[in-house]
Each structure stands twice: as C-alpha cells, then as structure tokens.
Amino acid sequence: MARKTINVGGELIEVPDVNKKMLIVIAGAILGLIFLMSGFYKVDASEVGVIQRFGKYVETTGPGLHFKLPFGIDRVTNIAVERNFKEEFGFRTLQAGVRTQYSAADYSEVSLMLTGDLSSVQVKWIIQYKIIDPVKFLFHIRNVRETLRDATEAVMRQVVGDHSVDEVISLSRQDIELLSRDLLQKVLDDFGTGLSVQNVRLQNVDPPEPVQPAFNEVNQAVQEKERIINEAETAYNKVIPQAKGQRQQIVSEAEGYYEKRVNRAKGDAEKFISVWREYSKAKDVTRRRIYLETMLQVLPNLQNIY
Numbered sequence: 001m002a003r004k005t006i007n008v009g010g011e012l013i014e015v016p017d018v019n020k021k022m023l024i025v026i027a028g029a030i031l032g033l034i035f036l037m038s039g040f041y042k043v044d045a046s047e048v049g050v051i052q053r054f055g056k057y058v059e060t061t062g063p064g065l066h067f068k069l070p071f072g073i074d075r076v077t078n079i080a081v082e083r084n085f086k087e088e089f090g091f092r093t094l095q096a097g098v099r100t101q102y103s104a105a106d107y108s109e110v111s112l113m114l115t116g117d118l119s120s121v122q123v124k125w126i127i128q129y130k131i132i133d134p135v136k137f138l139f140h141i142r143n144v145r146e147t148l149r150d151a152t153e154a155v156m157r158q159v160v161g162d163h164s165v166d167e168v169i170s171l172s173r174q175d176i177e178l179l180s181r182d183l184l185q186k187v188l189d190d191f192g193t194g195l196s197v198q199n200v201r202l203q204n205v206d207p208p209e210p211v212q213p214a215f216n217e218v219n220q221a222v223q224e225k226e227r228i229i230n231e232a233e234t235a236y237n238k239v240i241p242q243a244k245g246q247r248q249q250i251v252s253e254a255e256g257y258y259e260k261r262v263n264r265a266k267g268d269a270e271k272f273i274s275v276w277r278e279y280s281k282a283k284d285v286t287r288r289r290i291y292l293e294t295m296l297q298v299l300p301n302l303q304n305i306y
Helices: 020-039 134-139 144-161 165-171 174-193 209-281 284-299
Strands: 003-008 012-016 038-043 047-053 056-061 065-067 073-080 083-091 092-095 110-115 121-133 193-206
Touching: 038 047, 038 073, 047 134, 056 134, 073 134, 083 144, 110 144, 121 144, 121 165, 121 174, 121 284, 134 144, 144 174, 165 174, 174 193
Parallel strands: none
Antiparallel strands: 003 012, 038 065, 047 056, 047 073, 083 121, 110 121, 121 193
16 A cells, blocks of 8 residues: 655654545445435334324335435434333232232222212223324324323213212123223314224222221122022922912812712712603603612611511
C-alpha cells in the first residue's frame, strides 16, 4: 500500500495513502447493509403488519417476509390478531400456575358494586378479547387498554345494578356474563376500538367483609328453609302415593261388591220370573215341585224329626 509523509507538529510521519475509490466502496457497502436491514421486515403467522409512511397509514400486510421503504420512511407495527388477550378486574394475578399467586393490594374501588335490591357485593371478573381491526386499534383510540377497562367496568356496574344480590351471586351468573359481553361489544364497536370480546367470566362474587357474617346467617336460614321444604316434599311423595293406592283399592273393592250384588240380584230376579212362569202354566204341579225341592234342602240339615 502506498504511503505519504505528513508534518505533525514539526515531525514528519508516514501514513497509508487511502484510495478514494475504496472509501466509496466501503461507504456504499455500509449504506447497502443499512438499506437491507431497514428495508426488510418479518410478520409472524399470528400477526399482521401495519405500515405507516411518514406517520400516515398505507397498508396492512400478512405473515411472511416483506419489504418497506428504508431509512425510517416506512414504519411497521406488528399486531397479534390471533392472540387472546385478558384483562382482570378486582384482582391481579402475579404468577399463574398450579399454585397461582395473587396480589394482596386492595382493588375494592373496582370490585365493590351496588345491586338492584340495594345490596353491596364485591365482583371479580375477567374478559378475553382479540384485535380484529388493527387499523382502528392503532389509530381510532388514543389509549385502547384504558378505554377498554373503563367501558368494561361501566357495563358490569350497569348489569349488576339491574339484578338482585342473589342473582348476581348464584342464580343468574351465566345470564350476567352473556349480557355483559353483548353490551360491552356494542360499546367498543361504537368507540371504534377494533376489538372483539370473546368471553366475560365472573370469578368471585362475595358480600363485603363487614356484612359477611350477616350474609352467612341469611344463607344458613335459606338453606334450612330449603332443607325443611325438601323433607316435607319427601314425606308428601311418600304418603300421598300410598293414600292414593289405598283409595284405589277401596274403590276397586266397592266396585267389585257392587257388581257382585247387582249380578246376584239379577240372577235371583230371573230365577223368580222363570219359576213364576212355570207356576202360571201348572200351579198344582209347580207348587208340589217347589215344596219337594224345599224339603230336600231342609230335611238333611235337621237332626231330629218329630
């Protein structure tokens, strides 16, 4: 490599003579590498890529390797459209697993609600949702997660306020979940969030701690009432069918006795009529025959004859 001499502080120093063409090649290689690194991007199978050119939305690309304008002209944001996201209300999960760990912080400002019969309950629930419109998700709402949480809390308070405490705790949990999901989806559609609510699940619904003893006493009284009702129904189901069977037996016996007496009376009447007819034809002979038949029936039963 050629060298040249330069004067540095009165001292002559030899340095390599750099070729300008080589500098141009190196600079071009560096620019080409930057071009390639900033021009190609990858979108995973569960994502889509949203392209912005100078901050303005341009297009949405699917999974795979794609090219965009480099040097910051185009900017890509990958959005997971196949993933189920979850939000928790009234509690926080620190670590999920066999022994799930929950935060000990107080979230009663979210969970404490008033029911339709003016009772207080603490409602803990979760929602699962997907991003179905990445463009709306990125550009229509400034803070989508905060908007989602506020809308979810407002909808749940509305639905709980339309039901009694018994319905919220046990009787209508599934109906409350379905109604909350539908109402929340309508609110999110009106806001243009680009989200789809998959599920709303009530986790725990309990009375506030100060009234839990009274609430437990009410539950015990209700359970006792149900126990007594069940015992009464069991006794009813045991006694009533037996009484109905006895009634049917008596009725059947009475009907049999009725048929027997009627048939016997009819037989006696027919016998009397037939005898009367014979008697009308030959009174003397018939009278003697009746006398003799009667004596044949009576005499064998007599022990002594005088």
